[in-house]
Amino acid sequence: MAMFQPEIETMSRDEIRAHQLEKLKWQVKRVYENVPMYRERMNEAGVSPDDIVNLEDLAKLPFTTKQDLRDYYPFDLLAVPKKDIVRIHASSGTTGKQIVSGYTRNDLETWADGFARQLAATGADSKSVVQVSYGYGLFTGGLGAHQGAQKIGAMVIPTSSGNTERQIRFMCDLGTTHLCCTPSYAMYLGETVREMGVKNQLKLKAGIFGAEPWTEDMRAQIEETLGITAYDIYGLTEVMGPGVSYECHMQQGMHICEDMFIPEIIDPDTGEVLPEGSFGELVFTTITKEGQPLIRYRTRDLCTLDYSQCECGRTHVRMKKPAGRTDDMLIIRGVNVFPSQIEEVLLKNSIEVSPNYQILVDRVNNTDTLDINVELSPKFDGDVEKEKKNLEMQLRSTLGIGAKVHLLRPKSIVRSEGKAKRVIDNRNLR
Numbered sequence: 001m002a003m004f005q006p007e008i009e010t011m012s013r014d015e016i017r018a019h020q021l022e023k024l025k026w027q028v029k030r031v032y033e034n035v036p037m038y039r040e041r042m043n044e045a046g047v048s049p050d051d052i053v054n055l056e057d058l059a060k061l062p063f064t065t066k067q068d069l070r071d072y073y074p075f076d077l078l079a080v081p082k083k084d085i086v087r088i089h090a091s092s093g094t095t096g097k098q099i100v101s102g103y104t105r106n107d108l109e110t111w112a113d114g115f116a117r118q119l120a121a122t123g124a125d126s127k128s129v130v131q132v133s134y135g136y137g138l139f140t141g142g143l144g145a146h147q148g149a150q151k152i153g154a155m156v157i158p159t160s161s162g163n164t165e166r167q168i169r170f171m172c173d174l175g176t177t178h179l180c181c182t183p184s185y186a187m188y189l190g191e192t193v194r195e196m197g198v199k200n201q202l203k204l205k206a207g208i209f210g211a212e213p214w215t216e217d218m219r220a221q222i223e224e225t226l227g228i229t230a231y232d233i234y235g236l237t238e239v240m241g242p243g244v245s246y247e248c249h250m251q252q253g254m255h256i257c258e259d260m261f262i263p264e265i266i267d268p269d270t271g272e273v274l275p276e277g278s279f280g281e282l283v284f285t286t287i288t289k290e291g292q293p294l295i296r297y298r299t300r301d302l303c304t305l306d307y308s309q310c311e312c313g314r315t316h317v318r319m320k321k322p323a324g325r326t327d328d329m330l331i332i333r334g335v336n337v338f339p340s341q342i343e344e345v346l347l348k349n350s351i352e353v354s355p356n357y358q359i360l361v362d363r364v365n366n367t368d369t370l371d372i373n374v375e376l377s378p379k380f381d382g383d384v385e386k387e388k389k390n391l392e393m394q395l396r397s398t399l400g401i402g403a404k405v406h407l408l409r410p411k412s413i414v415r416s417e418g419k420a421k422r423v424i425d426n427r428n429l430r
């Protein structure tokens, strides 16, 4: 299988560790010298750049959080003069104050390498036609995919998201081989391809989907409706953008670009580093980023790391699909509920219901309520009342609490062109 930077993607563990230690020392020294927040925090913790002697010393350094990015907004975490920043992106977060991420010219090159590695892993090369249907703009999806596709010399079609029928006409007319968008938009595109009856005109081979959680059942549906192999890509604005980690054709977790980032898994409650293979919060230290480096950044994404050898030949550690975020967990009547658990139940019943759903949480008479709106599949011809009872029973046994299911007509829930908004929690409004 092709790789974009085989000499980096297949480094031995010893080589990776040696590279990481060298870059970590470099990075800690420069943030200590150039970023007041890091200097103060390290002084408080009683650690100096000289205390970083081996990789395990990373655990001596204080964490960085999203709140820090808000507090030091917009430029107080830069480790370079502002004139060296050539691009700004912002996270799509809807709550709280904005956060931004500043990139130097080298940072953009490094980022393009990350996405290019993903493209090469899907078999893309200079003959490929890459349609970028992630949103362009402050969101990192559009430009991130764009730069990566340019780096491998592919033909890029920068459609951005939206205008779904035109997207599909372009795919047919221009012979798109690789599609980049969110998995929820890929589902919508697949649904529209079916309605337009043009699947046999598509030249698509692979899709690169990320920016939101998606399940294996969703993958199967996308692969079927678009006739492609669907790859999972992960990233976050603060750390870089898409391409922090990416899937190979084994589809067994996403290889983290370990030459750029050191990942750790910590206990989200105590901050303690957990032993290899544990499930916990993913933390990144950016060891090559120049503009706005992050030391031990808490992503709030929950997953495990797998250091075993991947059959694809890549040696970089794989992260399992994030199973949710510490902050998207809902506490409903005292029980922890992850939206992904609900989605899994719905997708297991994909003959009866479609994967279009919304989770509504509210508080009535001091009691939390959980309602789930889900569309019936166009093919459904059974007893609606019976199906509703059936889903409610499955949800109760998965979640440990009851939920009310509302079965709606096909196409009655609005489709997503970017990140899907699945959860509406109205409890804080009252």
Ligand code: DLL
Binding pocket: 091, 092, 093, 134, 140, 141, 144, 209, 210, 211, 212, 213, 214, 232, 233, 234, 235, 236, 237, 238, 241, 242, 243, 299, 301, 321, 322, 325
């Ligand atoms: O979503 C960057 C991106 C763009 C990734 C395009 C992949 C493709 P943010 O908007 O800052 O950046 O959101 C980052 O999205 O912390 C995860 O919670 C979630 N996320 C990103 N990729 C995945 C994925 C972009 N493959 C936040 N699976 C992250 C599950 C993901 N969640």
